[in-house]
Amino acid sequence: MEDPITPNTAPVGQDPSPHEILGPQEVRRRLAEQIQAEVEHRHAMAAAQEDPRSPRRVAIGLLRNPASLFGIVILLAFTVVAVLAPTLAPCPPEPKYQNVCGQDPYKVPRYGYGTEPKPPSVEERWRWGTTATQYDIYYGVIWGTRTAFRVGLLITLLSLVIGLTVGSISAYYGRWVDEAIMRVVEIFQAVPFTLAAITFATVLQQVQLHSLLPQSLLDAQLLGSTVRSLVPNQIAGVLPAMIALIVFGWTGYARLIRSDILSIKQREFVWAAKSLGASDRQVILRHLLPNAIYPVLVMASLEIGTIVLSFAALSFFGLGVPDGYADWGQMISSARDRVPSLAKDWYIVAYPGAAIMLFSLSWNLVGDAVRDLMDPRMAGR
Numbered sequence: 001m002e003d004p005i006t007p008n009t010a011p012v013g014q015d016p017s018p019h020e021i022l023g024p025q026e027v028r029r030r031l032a033e034q035i036q037a038e039v040e041h042r043h044a045m046a047a048a049q050e051d052p053r054s055p056r057r058v059a060i061g062l063l064r065n066p067a068s069l070f071g072i073v074i075l076l077a078f079t080v081v082a083v084l085a086p087t088l089a090p091c092p093p094e095p096k097y098q099n100v101c102g103q104d105p106y107k108v109p110r111y112g113y114g115t116e117p118k119p120p121s122v123e124e125r126w127r128w129g130t131t132a133t134q135y136d137i138y139y140g141v142i143w144g145t146r147t148a149f150r151v152g153l154l155i156t157l158l159s160l161v162i163g164l165t166v167g168s169i170s171a172y173y174g175r176w177v178d179e180a181i182m183r184v185v186e187i188f189q190a191v192p193f194t195l196a197a198i199t200f201a202t203v204l205q206q207v208q209l210h211s212l213l214p215q216s217l218l219d220a221q222l223l224g225s226t227v228r229s230l231v232p233n234q235i236a237g238v239l240p241a242m243i244a245l246i247v248f249g250w251t252g253y254a255r256l257i258r259s260d261i262l263s264i265k266q267r268e269f270v271w272a273a274k275s276l277g278a279s280d281r282q283v284i285l286r287h288l289l290p291n292a293i294y295p296v297l298v299m300a301s302l303e304i305g306t307i308v309l310s311f312a313a314l315s316f317f318g319l320g321v322p323d324g325y326a327d328w329g330q331m332i333s334s335a336r337d338r339v340p341s342l343a344k345d346w347y348i349v350a351y352p353g354a355a356i357m358l359f360s361l362s363w364n365l366v367g368d369a370v371r372d373l374m375d376p377r378m379a380g381r
Contacts, residue, residue: 089142101139107326111136140330144326147325162246172288182255197314201243270288309356312328
């Protein structure tokens with residue numbers, strides 16, 4: 001007598017013959033295989049259709065690009081130096097130094113008041129030598145890493161926020177609002193960026209921040225302490241140059257986000273959001289900015305290195321930070337009077353100059369890679 005359950009020999013994925021009778025285990029096995037094949041197919045389709053500008057794809061692309069990987073390694077090294085600055089470059093224990101860098105670690109120890117720089121020495125405190133004004137180069141370079149991160153990231157972030165706000169309002173409302181805002185932007189851009197920053201920083205250096213506020217506000221116990229706490233000594237030293245770079249640095253972001261929003265604000269999903277009762281704020285924040293912000297983020301990643309260079313230039317001209325502040329441009333500015341003897345006093349510009357070059361180079365390498373990954377014309381290459 002024949003067994004009523006005939007083993008199935010049909011290939012996987014094909015239906016069995018009508019005369020074949022499958023047992024319960026075989027049915028479960030075939031059903032599990034079909035489900036697994038369907039899941040794998042959907043995962044493959046999702047991977048193929050994944051946005052090339054998604055954070056995951058961008059991160060993978062950055063790690064696969066040798067140039068961006070090199071930039072990331074340099075940035076990580078600078079990050080470690082900035083985090084470990086109190087350990088790598090502690091303030092000398094003597095009271096005369098504790099009264100300076102002990103109270104404000106961004107003030108560089110000064111070893112005398114001579115005019116001749118001291119050469120590097122592993123036996124002395126000045127491992128990398130001193131500037132012509134006797135400031136410790138090693139201490140200034142290590143703590144200057146924190147200044148570079150603060151300046152580059154904070155100026156770029158604030159300029160980005162201002163540019164996104166102004167550009168979005170201009171593009172969304174259009175008409176006379178767009179005309180008025182764009183004329184203001186053109187006035188700002190008519191003045192060369194470096195010249196405008198130098199002029200504005202010079203003016204701000206002559207004005208104390210607290211003098212701009214009403215005395216009654218500063219005399220109030222709660223408000224006065226709050227105002228002063230918002231601008232600690234570490235920030236107050238770099239505040240004039242930072243404000244100057246922010247005031248003249250937002251216009252590029254505003255023009256770029258305006259052009260992108262103008263190209264997408266007439267699309268169907270924007271009209272659908274308006275028809276459902278979404279407010280102007282919701283349309284801008286939920287529908288326009290998320291679809292137009294990618295080019296602006298690429299621009300911001302490239303601008304960080306440029307901002308650090310611009311700040312170093314202001315410091316070189318004596319407009320960035322006060323004398324003795326831990327800043328790379330400030331360290332190099334002391335070499336202006338030592339140009340004929342730089343062959344002998346090379347360390348004055350070598351160490352802070354190398355720090356500026358590597359820091360800016362790392363951001364440019366990462367920014368170029370991000371641009372290539374987020375550019376639709378480069379996607380998939």
